[in-house]
Amino acid sequence: MRAFVVTGPGEAGPADVPEPVAGVGEVVVDVERAGVCGTDVEFFTGEMQYLADGHASYPLRLGHEWCGTVSGVGPGVHPAWIGRRVTGDTMLGCGECRRCRAGHQHVCETRQEVGIRGGRAGALAEKLAVPVRSLHELGGLDPMAGALVEPGGNACRAARAAAGERVLVLGPGTIGLLTALFLRAAGSEVHLVGATPWSVEFARGLGFPAATTVPDPPFDAVVDATNDPAAPALAAELVEPAGRIVYIGLAGKASLLDTRLVALKDVTAVGVLSGSPGLPDAIDAYAGEDVDPRPLVAATVGLDEVAAVLGGKRPDGAGAGPKIHVDPRW
Structure with a gap:
C-alpha cells in the first residue's frame, strides 16, 4: 500500500510499504480521511520534542486525526466490527499501570501514540492497524467531520x-x-x-x-x-x-x-494534553449538529501533496480555514 513516510527533517514523501496485519485485539481500517496537524509539522521540521526525548525516531508515519472503515480483524476481535465506520483514540496506554487502571490511559508512561510515539504507524496511509479498544463508532458522520473528532x-x-x-x-x-x-x-x-x-x-x-x-x-x-x-x-x-x-x-x-x-x-x-476523554462527546456534538467543524477544512489533498503542506504551502484553490485534510486513496 501507499503511505506517507518521514525519513528525516524536511525529507518525506509517499512510499510503498507492507499492508498492516491486525494483531491480537486489533483491527485494520481502510482510511477515508486524515488531518494534518501542527504536531505533524514539528516532526517534518525535526523540532518535535519526542525526537529529542527518544519517544519517536525516523523513519515514521504520521497521521493521528482520522476516520475510516474496518476491513479486517485480528484474533480476539468479533467479526461484526467489519464494515463499521470508526475513528480512534490517538493515545494507547498499556492498560495495566496505575494511570490506565484509573482511566487515565492517555497519560500512561509507556503509551504509544498513533502516528506520533512509540513506533505506532499513523493514518497518512491507505490502511491503518489499531487496537479495537481504541475505536469509536461514527454512525452517519461524513469523512470530513469524522477526521475532526480527535481535535x-x-x-x-x-x-x-x-x-x-x-x-x-x-x-x-x-x-x-x-x-x-x-x-x-x-x-x-x-x-x-x-x-x-x-x-x-x-x-x-x-x-x-x-x-x-x-x-x-x-x-x-x-x-x-x-x-x-x-x-x-x-x-x-x-x-x-x-x-x-x-x-x-x-x-x-x-x-x-x-x-x-x-x-x-x-x-x-x-x-489539556489529549482528546481521549472527550471523543464520545465530540461525536455526539457533531452528530446532533450542536457543533459543525467542517467549515474549518480548507482543502483535501492526496498523499503526493502532503510534504508541500507540511512545508507551509497552501494547496491551490484552498479556502480560508486552518485545517488541511488528506484522502490517502488519491
Missing part, C-alpha cells in the same frame, strides 16, 4: 474546563476555533484574539467577535490555544479573579508564568 475531543475538554459566561480564546487555529464552537454551543459569549488578519477574519466569518488586540474584560475564563511562549502569562493577567485558565497550546520553548498571580487571583489552571 474535537481536545477542544471539547478545553471548553468544558473553561465554561463561563464570557470567555476569551487566544489563537484562532483549529483547536482554538473548535474550542470556541463548543463554548458557544454551551451558551458562552466567546471572543477570539489572533495574530494575523486572515485568521481573525475567518473567525468573524464563523460569527465570533475577533480581533488582533485583546477586547475589554471581564473574562471568566481564558483559553491559550497558541504556540506563543508569552501567552500563558497573558492569560493569567487577563482572567478574572476566581476564574479559570485552560492551557491547550504548546510553545516551542518554555513559558514563564508568575504563579503568585495565579495564587493571589485564586485562579484554577487546567492543562
Whole structure:
C-alpha cells in the first residue's frame, strides 16, 4: 500500500510499504480521511520534542486525526466490527499501570501514540492497524467531520474546563476555533484574539467577535490555544479573579508564568494534553449538529501533496480555514 513516510527533517514523501496485519485485539481500517496537524509539522521540521526525548525516531508515519472503515480483524476481535465506520483514540496506554487502571490511559508512561510515539504507524496511509479498544463508532458522520473528532475531543475538554459566561480564546487555529464552537454551543459569549488578519477574519466569518488586540474584560475564563511562549502569562493577567485558565497550546520553548498571580487571583489552571476523554462527546456534538467543524477544512489533498503542506504551502484553490485534510486513496 501507499503511505506517507518521514525519513528525516524536511525529507518525506509517499512510499510503498507492507499492508498492516491486525494483531491480537486489533483491527485494520481502510482510511477515508486524515488531518494534518501542527504536531505533524514539528516532526517534518525535526523540532518535535519526542525526537529529542527518544519517544519517536525516523523513519515514521504520521497521521493521528482520522476516520475510516474496518476491513479486517485480528484474533480476539468479533467479526461484526467489519464494515463499521470508526475513528480512534490517538493515545494507547498499556492498560495495566496505575494511570490506565484509573482511566487515565492517555497519560500512561509507556503509551504509544498513533502516528506520533512509540513506533505506532499513523493514518497518512491507505490502511491503518489499531487496537479495537481504541475505536469509536461514527454512525452517519461524513469523512470530513469524522477526521475532526480527535481535535474535537481536545477542544471539547478545553471548553468544558473553561465554561463561563464570557470567555476569551487566544489563537484562532483549529483547536482554538473548535474550542470556541463548543463554548458557544454551551451558551458562552466567546471572543477570539489572533495574530494575523486572515485568521481573525475567518473567525468573524464563523460569527465570533475577533480581533488582533485583546477586547475589554471581564473574562471568566481564558483559553491559550497558541504556540506563543508569552501567552500563558497573558492569560493569567487577563482572567478574572476566581476564574479559570485552560492551557491547550504548546510553545516551542518554555513559558514563564508568575504563579503568585495565579495564587493571589485564586485562579484554577487546567492543562489539556489529549482528546481521549472527550471523543464520545465530540461525536455526539457533531452528530446532533450542536457543533459543525467542517467549515474549518480548507482543502483535501492526496498523499503526493502532503510534504508541500507540511512545508507551509497552501494547496491551490484552498479556502480560508486552518485545517488541511488528506484522502490517502488519491
